[in-house]
Amino acid sequence: MAKKVTTVVKLQIAAAKATPAPPVGPALGQAGINIAQFTKEFNARTAEQAGSIIPVEISVFDDRSFEFVTKTPPAADQLRKIVGKGSGEPNTKKVGNVTLDQIRAIAENKMGDLNANDVTAAMRMIEGTARSMGVTVEGVDLTVDGTAIKEDAE
Amino acid sequence: MNWQAVRVDTNTEAVEFVCDLLISVGADGVQIDETNGISVIAYYEDNDQLSPILSNIQARLQLLSKMAVDPSPATVHVSGISQSDWENNWKKYYHAQRITRHLTVVPSWETFKPQQSEEMPIIMDPQLSFGTGTHETTRLMMQALETVVRGGESMIDVGTGSGVLAVAAKLLGVRSVLATDIDDVSVKVAKENLMLNPIAADIKVITSDLLLNVDSQPVDLIVANILADVIERLIPQTISRLKPKGYFLVSGIYDAIAPHIEEQLHANGYEIVQKSQMGEWHSYITQIKEK
Numbered sequence: 001m002a003k004k005v006t007t008v009v010k011l012q013i014a015a016a017k018a019t020p021a022p023p024v025g026p027a028l029g030q031a032g033i034n035i036a037q038f039t040k041e042f043n044a045r046t047a048e049q050a051g052s053i054i055p056v057e058i059s060v061f062d063d064r065s066f067e068f069v070t071k072t073p074p075a076a077d078q079l080r081k082i083v084g085k086g087s088g089e090p091n092t093k094k095v096g097n098v099t100l101d102q103i104r105a106i107a108e109n110k111m112g113d114l115n116a117n118d119v120t121a122a123m124r125m126i127e128g129t130a131r132s133m134g135v136t137v138e139g140v141d142l143t144v145d146g147t148a149i150k151e152d153a154e
Numbered sequence: 155m156n157w158q159a160v161r162v163d164t165n166t167e168a169v170e171f172v173c174d175l176l177i178s179v180g181a182d183g184v185q186i187d188e189t190n191g192i193s194v195i196a197y198y199e200d201n202d203q204l205s206p207i208l209s210n211i212q213a214r215l216q217l218l219s220k221m222a223v224d225p226s227p228a229t230v231h232v233s234g235i236s237q238s239d240w241e242n243n244w245k246k247y248y249h250a251q252r253i254t255r256h257l258t259v260v261p262s263w264e265t266f267k268p269q270q271s272e273e274m275p276i277i278m279d280p281q282l283s284f285g286t287g288t289h290e291t292t293r294l295m296m297q298a299l300e301t302v303v304r305g306g307e308s309m310i311d312v313g314t315g316s317g318v319l320a321v322a323a324k325l326l327g328v329r330s331v332l333a334t335d336i337d338d339v340s341v342k343v344a345k346e347n348l349m350l351n352p353i354a355a356d357i358k359v360i361t362s363d364l365l366l367n368v369d370s371q372p373v374d375l376i377v378a379n380i381l382a383d384v385i386e387r388l389i390p391q392t393i394s395r396l397k398p399k400g401y402f403l404v405s406g407i408y409d410a411i412a413p414h415i416e417e418q419l420h421a422n423g424y425e426i427v428q429k430s431q432m433g434e435w436h437s438y439i440t441q442i443k444e445k
Contacts, residue, residue, distance in 0.1 A: 029243050044382070128222075
């Protein structure tokens with residue numbers, strides 16, 4: 001008989017560095033999973049992505065075995081890799097600038113995980129993240145001008 | 155250590171922003187809970203840093219609204235949690251399981267009756283350490299031990315975790331075992347598990363980064379079920395600690411990195427005597443190539 005999924009646990013954790021400490025321990029412990037087995041598998045599968053935050057969805061079956069899928073790092077994590085860090089006061093303190101090409105590259109990387117109809121729509125979502133982090137795009141302050149994408153960009 | 159769980163109720167559009175917010179103020183990751191609306195949960199140590207962190211979270215949630223991302227309802231709930239709340243739930247689903255012809259892992263809280271005379275129990279309470287005995291990487295290593303152990307050997311178990319392989323080796327006839335782990339908690343857990351298995355009570359367990367603190371004569375067997383990046387560091391350390399014709403048993407190698415580890419073994423003078431695979435995990439029985 002096929003195993004039934006009893007719970008789906010969603011986490012965002014550092015690649016290759018999962019430990020039984022929170023949030024992994026409480027999230028998976030409460031679902032009845034052996035935590036050390038998950039951390040070993042997750043760390044092996046994400047070894048190449050060390051330094052990134054990885055969204056992971058863990059399906060827990062009725063016998064408490066599990067499977068998991070990993071997704072692309074969040075836009076904020078990818079932007080932080082370019083500019084160094086985010087701003088605590090994004091409306092007044094800018095921490096860096098990215099180009100539209102960099103926004104496009106992140107949008108394309110995340111297309112599979114975003115609910116966007118096309119790359120331009122995905123780029124607008126990534127811009128939203130940049131705005132919330134105090135990151136300008138092509139020198140444009142998104143808190144003032146909204147977007148750096150010109151309508152004929154596509 | 156005690157923790158405070160900080161739960162922020164939010165909505166689909168804002169969930170990524172809230173995740174990033176909670177990580178950027180110091181959480182080692184977040185959980186997204188969709189059982190009752192959408193909430194993001196992060197954990198912070200319960201110390202004097204907590205109060206400024208909570209103020210920061212409140213301030214930045216308000217700021218998000220001004221940045222055209224509405225995180226509403228944006229209610230914040232804080233509740234205490236301790237390790238005992240989560241570390242034992244999985245035990246309800248851990249039962250005695252026969253792993254190889256001779257070896258059966260048995261949770262310390264279950265009674266066990268062998269089905270056949272050659273079946274030997276390994277009594278385990280792994281707590282939060284790796285090594286229930288049921289994972290593919292451990293199964294592969296137990297099979298490898300059954301293949302090479304003839305009786306009377308000396309052995310080092312590197313990265314022992316729960317101590318499951320050290321006990322398995324003693325049951326199969328290995329004479330003396332030194333077990334190491336970099337993690338003090340695992341060393342403590344391994345010692346407790348060895349005491350549950352009378353045959354393994356003479357095993358020494360030490361805290362050591364791989365073999366750095368090991369000062370023993372060369373041994374007949376070195377076993378390591380860790381992960382590829384750690385195994386890569388370990389390989390050169392094993393050469394001087396293995397007797398001629400001794401075996402180095404390797405497990406914990408994930409599919410994508412297996413060719414690289416095979417290269418590293420060859421480059422350090424090892425010959426791969428046997429490769430095994432279970433699911434996406436690989437293991438190797440190796441010996442130093444005779445010159």
